[in-house]
Each structure stands twice: as C-alpha cells, then as structure tokens.
Amino acid sequence: DAKTTQPNSMESNEEEPVHLPCNHSTISGTDYIHWYRQLPSQGPEYVIHGLTSNVNNRMASLAIAEDRKSSTLILHRATLRDAAVYYCILKNQGGKLIFGQGTELSVKP
Amino acid sequence: EPEVTQTPSHQVTQMGQEVILRCVPISNHLYFYWYRQILGQKVEFLVSFYNNEISEKSEIFDDQFSVERPDGSNFTLKIRSTKLEDSAMYFCASSAWEVNTEAFFGQGTRLTVV
Numbered sequence: 031d032a033k034t035t036q037p038n039s040m041e042s043n044e045e046e047p048v049h050l051p052c053n054h055s056t057i058s059g060t061d062y063i064h065w066y067r068q069l070p071s072q073g074p075e076y077v078i079h080g081l082t083s084n085v086n087n088r089m090a091s092l093a094i095a096e097d098r099k100s101s102t103l104i105l106h107r108a109t110l111r112d113a114a115v116y117y118c119i120l121k122n123q124g125g126k127l128i129f130g131q132g133t134e135l136s137v138k139p
Numbered sequence: 140e141p142e143v144t145q146t147p148s149h150q151v152t153q154m155g156q157e158v159i160l161r162c163v164p165i166s167n168h169l170y171f172y173w174y175r176q177i178l179g180q181k182v183e184f185l186v187s188f189y190n191n192e193i194s195e196k197s198e199i200f201d202d203q204f205s206v207e208r209p210d211g212s213n214f215t216l217k218i219r220s221t222k223l224e225d226s227a228m229y230f231c232a233s234s235a236w237e238v239n240t241e242a243f244f245g246q247g248t249r250l251t252v253v
Contacts, residue, residue, distance in 0.1 A: 062239060073230045073244035074174075074182060081239075117182075124195055125170045125237040129182040 034118045039134040042108045050103040050133050052118030057098050062121045065092065065103045066129075067114040074117070074129070077103065113137045141165040145231050145245035152221055152252055160216045160248045162231030171214045172232040172242065173206065175199070182230065188214065189237075221252045 035053040042048040054063065064079040078085055078092045080101075085092040091104040105112055117132040144163045152158050164171050173185040186196040188206055205217045214233075218225055228249050234242040 064241075066242075068182070073247050074232075074242075075244065076241035079239075079241065121238055123238070124187065125189075125234055125242070126172065126184045126187050126195055127174075127182075127232075127242060128184060129174075131181055 034120060034130060036116075036118055036130065036133045038131065039136070042105075042112075042135060042137050044110060044137055044139050045107050048105040048108045048112070048135065048137075050105075050116050050118075050135065051100065052102070053100045054118070054120055055099045057120060058122065060122050063092065063094060063098075063101050064119045064121050064127065065090070066117045066119065066127070067112075068117070068132070069111075069114045074127075077116070079121075108135075108137045110137050110139060141243070143231055143233055143243050143245035145229075145248050147248060148246065149249045150251070152250070154223060154252055155220050158218050158221055158250065160218075160229050160231075160250070162214045162216070162245055163212050164214055164231065164233030165235075165243055166212070168233035168235050168243075170194075170234045170237060170242075171206075171208070172234075173216045174230045174232065174244075175227040176230065176247075177224075177227045185216075218250075221250075223252050226250055226252045 065077040066074045068074045080092045093102045115132040146161045171188040176182045186200045187194045203219045228247040230247045231245045232242045
C-alpha cells in the first residue's frame with residue numbers, strides 16, 4: 031500500500047479556513063485519495079475522496095496536485111466540532127483502509 | 140441518514156472467555172469490515188468480508204478470530220479465547236463497493252479483557 035505523510039498536528043482558529051496537507055509521492059495511477067476523520071471517542075467518519083480532479087462536498091474540499099503527489103483537505107470555516115484526527119489514505123484494490131497516525135487538528139475559539 | 144450500529148457499546152470479559160461483537164451494516168451494502176483501535180494507537184484493519192466469505196485479513200486476524208454474517212442483516216466478530224491484549228475499541232464498517240466509495244463506520248464496541 032502506498033504511503034502518505036501528514037503533519038502530526040495543526041492548529042486553527044474557529045471560523046477560519048484550514049488547509050490540511052498530505053504527501054503521497056509514491057501514489058500509483060489507480061490510487062484514490064480518501065480522507066477520513068475521527069472525532070474524540072467516535073468511529074472514523076468519511077470526509078471526501080477523489081482521483082485526479084478537485085472535489086467538493088458539504089463537509090470539505092479536496093485539492094489534488096497536478097502530479098497527484100500531494101493533496102490538501104480544505105475545511106472552509108473551521109468549527110469547534112471539526113477538532114479531530116484527520117487521515118489521508120490511498121485506496122486501490124480491495125476495500126480496506128490503512129490508517130496512519132493522521133493529523134490532529136485543534137480548533138481554538 | 141443510514142448508519143452502522145454496533146452492540147454492545149461496552150463489553151467486559153474475563154481472559155479466556157469467548158466474546159461476540161455484533162454489527163448491523165447499512166442494508167444495501169455489500170462489503171463489510173472490522174477494525175480495532177487499541178487505546179492511544181492508530182486504527183488497524185482486521186478483516187474484510189464480501190459475498191459471504193473473507194476477502195482479506197491482516198496478520199492480527201489469527202485463528203482466535205472469526206467473522207460471520209448469520210442472516211441478512213447482522214455481521215459478527217467472534218474472539219474465541221480473549222487475551223488481555225485484545226482490549227481495544229472494535230469498529231465495524233460497511234461500504235456499497237470496494238474502491239471508489241465511502242465506508243461507513245459504527246460507533247464501536249469497547250472491549251475490556253480482565
């Protein structure tokens with residue numbers, strides 16, 4: 031499984047945008063980029079995923095570099111409820127998700 | 140919104156006892172998974188299940204573990220003889236397809252082996 035690299039932690043202020051980076055330099059052409067998050071004491075929660083083009087949904091936006099070696103999850107307006115660990119995961123064959131350590135996002139009021 | 144439900148939310152068991160963790164995946168999903176998370180550690184994949192058989196399993200999923208879909212709605216994880224190191228949160232997940240889709244996770248069962 032191709033590897034991803036994320037910062038261990040990031041801080042944001044409430045109501046400001048947050049950009050969470052992910053590097054995946056060994057990504058293959060058929061790897062989808064998935065983002066999940068885990069709020070304290072809860073199960074992981076799907077955020078967004080994409081292959082080549084940028085994606086938007088009600089939770090976030092995903093910006094994928096042209097060479098696909100990196101991506102950025104964008105939360106447009108962070109709220110206190112967005113404080114969580116965010117995982118960037120590459121998914122190819124098989125349905126399993128391989129979680130790394132993720133980025134712990136804290137949001138200050 | 141559809142959700143994956145897990146029962147019980149917390150299970151305490153004695154070492155050496157068998158436990159069964161239960162999950163009700165989303166009704167039209169075809170792929171089912173179990174993950175575990177030891178306190179303070181990352182989420183680890185255990186097993187995936189499709190078309191009534193295991194499609195993939197990790198090294199953690201040894202002979203002490205088994206999964207079953209006994210009817211059209213439940214998906215269970217059995218640990219035959221629990222060890223202290225099996226204490227963890229166990230998450231069930233389901234998805235409609237394999238790759239280009241989201242997985243829905245349950246809230247987890249906290250298993251404590253004493």
